[in-house]
Amino acid sequence: MxxxxxxxxxxxxxxxxxxxxxxxxxxxxxxxxxxxxxxxxxxxxxxxxxxxxxxxxxxxxxxxxxxxxxxxxxxxxxxxxxxxxxxxxxxxxxxxxxxxxxxxxxxxxxxxxxxxxxxxxxxxxxxxxxxxxxxxxxxxxxxxxxxxxxxxxxxxxxxxxxxxxxxxxxxxxxxxxxxxxxxxxxxxxxxxxxxxxxxxxxxxxxxxxxxxxxxxxxxxxxxxxxxxxxxxxxxxxxxxxxxxxxxxxxxxxxxxxxxxxxxxxxxxxxxxxxxxxxxxxxxxxxxxxxxxxxxxxxxxxxxxxxxxxxxxxxxxxxxxxxxxxxxxxxxxxxxxxxxxxxxxxxxxxxxxxxxxxxxxxxxxxxxxxxxxxxxxxxxxxxxxxxxxxxxxxxxxxxxxxxxxxxxxxxxxxxxxxxxxxxxxxxxxYNTPAAVATFLGGALLMVIGSKYPEIFISPFDHGIEFNPDRPYSYIRALYNTFVCAGSGVVVGLLTSVPSEEKTQGLTIWSLNKAREYFKGGTPNDRPGKIVTVDWSLKDSEEDVVNFSINDMEVMSADVGDLVYVSDNRKWLGGLKSFHSVFGEPHNEDGKVYINKNHADSAMLDERQKLCAEKEL
Amino acid sequence: MLGFERTWLPYLYLYLVGGAIFFIGMYIILKSKSLNQDIEKHKKWFHVLIFGFFYYMGIHAFFIVAAVGSNLILISLGLVLSIMIFHLIINVLLVPKRKI
Missing domain, CATH: 1.20.1730.10 (Sodium/glucose cotransporter)
Structure with a gap:
């Protein structure tokens, strides 16, 4: 060729x-x-x-x-x-x-x-x-x-x-x-x-x-x-x-x-x-x-x-x-x-x-x-x-x-x-309803695909029927409808899942998801970003220590989540890590981090760090 | 002459059905407080979301008018789109602490 x-x-x-x-x-x-x-x-x-x-x-x-x-x-x-x-x-x-x-x-x-x-x-x-x-x-x-x-x-x-x-x-x-x-x-x-x-x-x-x-x-x-x-x-x-x-x-x-x-x-x-x-x-x-x-x-x-x-x-x-x-x-x-x-x-x-x-x-x-x-x-x-x-x-x-x-x-x-x-x-929406969406929906999709003139044509919006490739695009509407229909019908006919089971997993309980993410109550007080020098400390605990004043600027409390990054913005966060606020000290403009933090973020010794409270 | 089915019917369908999905989505996130207007950042997001809907509506209308040809409407649409974008940049993105 x-x-x-x-x-x-x-x-x-x-x-x-x-x-x-x-x-x-x-x-x-x-x-x-x-x-x-x-x-x-x-x-x-x-x-x-x-x-x-x-x-x-x-x-x-x-x-x-x-x-x-x-x-x-x-x-x-x-x-x-x-x-x-x-x-x-x-x-x-x-x-x-x-x-x-x-x-x-x-x-x-x-x-x-x-x-x-x-x-x-x-x-x-x-x-x-x-x-x-x-x-x-x-x-x-x-x-x-x-x-x-x-x-x-x-x-x-x-x-x-x-x-x-x-x-x-x-x-x-x-x-x-x-x-x-x-x-x-x-x-x-x-x-x-x-x-x-x-x-x-x-x-x-x-x-x-x-x-x-x-x-x-x-x-x-x-x-x-x-x-x-x-x-x-x-x-x-x-x-x-x-x-x-x-x-x-x-x-x-x-x-x-x-x-x-x-x-x-x-x-x-x-x-x-x-x-x-x-x-x-x-x-x-x-x-x-x-x-x-x-x-x-x-x-x-x-x-x-x-x-x-x-x-x-x-x-x-x-x-x-x-x-x-x-x-x-x-x-x-x-x-x-x-x-x-x-x-x-x-x-x-x-x-x-x-x-x-x-x-x-x-x-x-x-x-x-x-x-x-x-x-x-x-x-x-x-x-x-x-x-x-x-x-x-x-x-x-x-x-x-x-x-x-x-x-x-x-x-x-x-x-x-x-x-x-x-x-x-x-x-x-519970487990039987989800299974119905996958299996019942798939079954109805296969039936629709086999007999498109009967099942998909009511959804066709006047699109002509092409026997070689019937309803290539509009079948998406039929498929979505049967999958949603299977799930909704079974969901309505079966028991409601317990609130405990869905905590943090639906839009109605997002605060729980945030609590789960943090491992405690989220701190939503607006804070500012601080720029600090850094030093290594001899500890393996995943906490970083800022001064009392710096934590005030960030509106942070001990136990809150913190994001620390190299202060060169153009790096887009490549040299950065997440940690937790530990007990504060009195040296303003300084953060103590451990070796794991420095290694994972591949920090440069001469560069300052930016820090902000996450949650 | 291009017919209604070729010009404005798809547009109406797009923004009626798509609009229904969009505004039901807005209702759900507001009702669930996932978009909480008490939080300053979220207020901006509310603006951005509404802007996005009308921004796309404007772009599509602009190109339909450009294709079928009416300069006056075209210029008006262009003007409205520009004002919307200008408003978003000045009032939402560039003035972080301003009360909206």
């Missing part, structure tokens, strides 16, 4: 140079992994800006460039719909799910299900969430294969195999800290390269006025036709992506949840999430879609330049090749897509490892040293990479990546999303 786009060896030097840089970057931060807590959650240390940029790289994802460029070329600005409908769930996420997962210190989403219900529901949730994440990894690998296919001319699966090895290596050894830092860099690169493609593309067609007037009014509408055609319509995508996809991504994407849990506090997590949706998502949607808009404008303004046989999933690569006009820039853009792939996949591989270790391995193999679990986590990361690569065979059967992803969201997310939602917000 010959490559459709010709490149020189210089192009590949740039691509491999970029990969080597990313691997080196990840390996550098791997030294911060001392425990499984560090490997998975980075020791809850980071500032919001660092986390939000790393979320961009995870959220944008490699599949985004290809699938949205394809849909943008076909359907215009309505390709932005999926990035612009996430705000509806923000109240429930920021003030419901986020504080619950943070304060209850759950290690994985299935862990929440065991605490809220029982170990059986945890197993059901584990199966559902592993299926979701492995599917996501597979779509990531498939995307990368399709991006490089026209460049390499190699077999799709050979490319996927190579990419899987490279991705697997650095996540296996790097852990969450490596993921966050490589994603931070890659987030910037992604946005920058997407904007470059847009500017160069508009320039290629002759300026913004020509670009704008080349596109029809229908093409420029931000929302698709209400219910037509079957493979791209507003109402189907609203339920598939705006509801199932958004909630799935925000509430049950273990990788994303782990990112928020790496924030130094709930407040920082909220800032990261809100900034991401308000500012970065609108930018990201232009970044991932514009190649399709530019491609359409090129096909109208200079049709001779456009290869009419370009496959939809190759639109991005084709446009980038046409408009960049320089192999260096083209290599940079392709490297950015590779960056997106690695960012999405690395997060999910790390998340799969977290779920397997915490929800499968630890319950079976108990009382081992943390180093043992860390080693197993690395092996699981490698295994998840292989399983993800093999699973690409299934998703390659769909006509486009967009449809593969849509089917995946509609089918995989509803049971878990409904169980999480009802678990958090409905006190009456």
């Amino acid at each position: 010959d490559a459709a786009i010709q490149t020189s060896s210089f192009f590949w030097v740039i691509i491999f140079g970029y990969f080597a840089l990313v691997l080196g970057f990840g390996s550098f931060f791997a030294r911060y992994n001392k425990t499984t807590q560090d490997f998975f959650f980075s020791g809850r240390r980071f500032s919001w800006w660092l986390v939000t940029m790393s979320i961009v790289a995870t959220g944008v994802g490699s599949h985004s460039f290809l699938k949205y460029s394809a849909k943008a070329y076909e359907h215009g600005f309505s390709s932005t719909m999926t990035y612009m409908n996430d705000w509806f769930f923000m109240p429930l996420f920021l003030f419901g799910w986020l504080p619950i997962v943070y304060y209850t210190k759950i290690r994985s989403i299935p862990d929440y299900f065991e605490r809220r219900f029982n170990p059986g529901v945890r197993i059901l949730a584990t199966i559902a969430i592993l299926g979701y994440m492995i599917g996501y990894i597979a779509i990531g690998f498939l995307t990368m294969g399709k991006t490089l296919e026209p460049l390499l001319g190699l077999d799709l699966y050979a490319i996927i195999f190579i990419v899987a090895i490279i991705s697997g290596v650095y996540i296996t050894f790097g852990g969450q800290t490596a993921v966050i830092f490589t994603d931070l860099a890659q987030g910037f690169i992604l946005i920058f390269s997407g904007i470059i493609v847009f500017i160069m593309g508009v320039n290629f067609v002759g300026g913004f006025d020509i670009f704008w007037s080349a596109l029809s009014p229908e093409f420029k509408l931000p929302l698709a036709h209400f219910n037509h055609p079957a493979n791209f319509n507003f109402v189907g995508i609203f339920w598939q992506d705006g509801i199932a996809g958004s909630v799935g991504f925000l509430f049950m994407n273990q990788g994303l949840i782990m990112r928020f849990m790496a924030c130094k506090s709930v407040h920082e997590g909220r800032k990261a999430a809100a900034f991401n949706v308000l500012v970065l998502l609108p930018i990201s949607t232009v970044v991932v879609s514009n190649a399709g808009w530019v491609g359409k404008a090129i096909s109208v303004v200079t049709p001779e330049a456009w290869n009419t046989s370009t496959k939809l999933d190759h639109v991005f690569t084709q446009v980038a090749y046409l408009i960049t006009g320089s192999e260096v820039v083209f290599a940079f853009v392709i490297a950015a897509v590779a960056a997106a792939l690695m960012s999405t996949v690395d997060t999910l591989i790390n998340a799969v490892a977290a779920v397997v270790i915490n929800d499968v391995y630890k319950p079976l193999v108990k009382n081992k040293k943390d180093k043992h679990y860390l080693k197993v986590a690395m092996l699981v990361s490698a295994g998840a990479t292989i399983v993800g690569a093999v699973s690409t065979i299934f998703f390659n059967n769909f006509p486009t990546l967009y449809e593969a992803h849509g089917f995946f969201h509609s089918t995989m997310t509803p049971p878990l999303v409904v169980a999480i939602f009802l678990g958090i917000f409905w006190r009456r």
